[in-house]
Amino acid sequence: MTDRPETPSNRTGRHELLSYASMRERPPLGVASPPPVPKRPTAPSSRTQAVRAVVGVGSVVARLGRGRRSWVALWGFFLGAVCVGALGVAGALNGWVWPLIFLAGAVVVGVLVGRRPWLVVGMVVATGVLLSAPDGAVRYVGTLWLFVAAHVGAAAVLGFARRWVLGGTALLWVLGGLLPRTEREFWRAEVRAVLHACGDDREVRRQVVGFLAAVPATVVTGWRVRS
Amino acid sequence: MTGPRMTLQTQAVLAVLVERETWGFDLSKASGLPAGTIYPILQRLTAAGWVTSRWENAEAAQEDGRPPRRYYALTTEGRARATNALTEAAKHRTRLTGLLSPRPGGDPA
Numbered sequence: 001m002t003d004r005p006e007t008p009s010n011r012t013g014r015h016e017l018l019s020y021a022s023m024r025e026r027p028p029l030g031v032a033s034p035p036p037v038p039k040r041p042t043a044p045s046s047r048t049q050a051v052r053a054v055v056g057v058g059s060v061v062a063r064l065g066r067g068r069r070s071w072v073a074l075w076g077f078f079l080g081a082v083c084v085g086a087l088g089v090a091g092a093l094n095g096w097v098w099p100l101i102f103l104a105g106a107v108v109v110g111v112l113v114g115r116r117p118w119l120v121v122g123m124v125v126a127t128g129v130l131l132s133a134p135d136g137a138v139r140y141v142g143t144l145w146l147f148v149a150a151h152v153g154a155a156a157v158l159g160f161a162r163r164w165v166l167g168g169t170a171l172l173w174v175l176g177g178l179l180p181r182t183e184r185e186f187w188r189a190e191v192r193a194v195l196h197a198c199g200d201d202r203e204v205r206r207q208v209v210g211f212l213a214a215v216p217a218t219v220v221t222g223w224r225v226r227s
Numbered sequence: 228m229t230g231p232r233m234t235l236q237t238q239a240v241l242a243v244l245v246e247r248e249t250w251g252f253d254l255s256k257a258s259g260l261p262a263g264t265i266y267p268i269l270q271r272l273t274a275a276g277w278v279t280s281r282w283e284n285a286e287a288a289q290e291d292g293r294p295p296r297r298y299y300a301l302t303t304e305g306r307a308r309a310t311n312a313l314t315e316a317a318k319h320r321t322r323l324t325g326l327l328s329p330r331p332g333g334d335p336a
Contacts, residue, residue, distance in 0.1 A: 187266065190251050192294045194262040197252040210261020221267040225274035 074152065080105060081149035088142020169195070169208060175215050183222040230308060231271040233316050236260055240268050241301075241309040244278065248300035269299055277305030 084101055105123070176188050191211055198204040231237055239258040243249060255262040272278040280299045288295040301309055 183270075186297070189294065190262070190266060190297060193250070193296045194252045194255065196293050207255070207262055209263075210255075211263030211266075214261070214263035214267060217267040218263070218270070221270045225270055 078149055078152045081145045081152065085142045085145030085147075085149055088145060089139055090142075091139060172208065172211055172215075175212070178215070178219045179222045180226045183226065187218065187222075230312065231268075231275050231277070233312050236264060237268050237272075238313060238316050240265055240272070241277075241313055244299060244301050245306065245309055245313070248298050250283075250296040250298045252296075254299065272305070275305075277301060277308060279305075 084105070172191055173188065176184050176191075179187055194207055194211075195204055198207055236258075239260060240254065243254055243257040249257065251262045251265065254265055258265065269278060269280070273280060278299050279302050280297050283296050283298060285295045
């Protein structure tokens with residue numbers, strides 16, 4: 001029996017194709033494969049942690065946009081934060097005007113959000129701190145408000161897109177309309193059969209992404225072989 | 228008609244079809260390629276006359292509670308051409324691997 005060279009397991013089977021002749025031989029039954037080496041967990045990088053924190057806050061903010069009243073409040077908050085932030089960064093506000101605007105905002109938020117006294121108290125305290133802050137700190141606070149506004153806006157846009165953009169499988173069905181009529185029904189039946197056989201959501205996602213990525217090649221080939 | 232291009236993906240699909248008749252998901256698992264990538268390959272192979280396909284009995288599929296599957300198999304001509312093409316591709320890869328592997332006692336500079 002010839003020794004087969006050790007090859008790493010590979011999804012596309014490229015390494016196995018490198019020795020096509022060896023593919024015709026199969027290892028004898030009962031040969032145990034080496035146990036998998038456990039991977040040591042690595043701590044996420046600071047950049048990953050920062051991204052996760054931003055996404056986490058954004059998902060919390062996105063939940064605020066449900067319902068017409070909260071939708072108005074969310075966009076009102078976004079526009080208010082943009083205006084205040086821009087004015088602060090531009091230095092168009094005096095030191096004592098800035099904290100008063102912040103205080104007014106705290107009252108409005110408290111009225112809209114409802115029974116959350118900790119929120120109003122916290123913002124009043126923050127206003128008091130700002131009153132004692134030097135004028136030079138206004139630009140930094142303005143930058144912070146712009147950052148908050150950008151975050152709120154991005155979360156709102158994502159929430160909107162999530163509601164209206166088609167899911168992967170629905171998009172597949174729509175894109176199937178690009179194929180010739182006879183090929184279209186075969187392709188859709190193939191997609192249906194493959195997705196039904198997938199064991200878990202991860203496999204479904206992989207197959208859906210595979211079908212979506214191959215749509216241009218499938219459409220071009222479908223029309224080419226038809227002619 | 229000229230044969231299809233022997234890309235690595237096409238070779239992977241042919242390597243599975245040479246062994247057995249199979250359907251989309253099974254072919255995807257055996258070749259390691261997503262089924263969407265395999266479909267246009269099968270379209271080209273079918274147009275070239277290398278592969279033929281058939282739908283399974285719809286009643287049998289319905290009894291199993293699943294959609295009917297389309298099975299693909301090599302034609303007689305396709306099997307001969309596929310075996311030749313795969314052997315040629317393997318020779319080409321062996322030649323390339325030999326060219327690219329480092330020679331012992333080579334000058335490190």
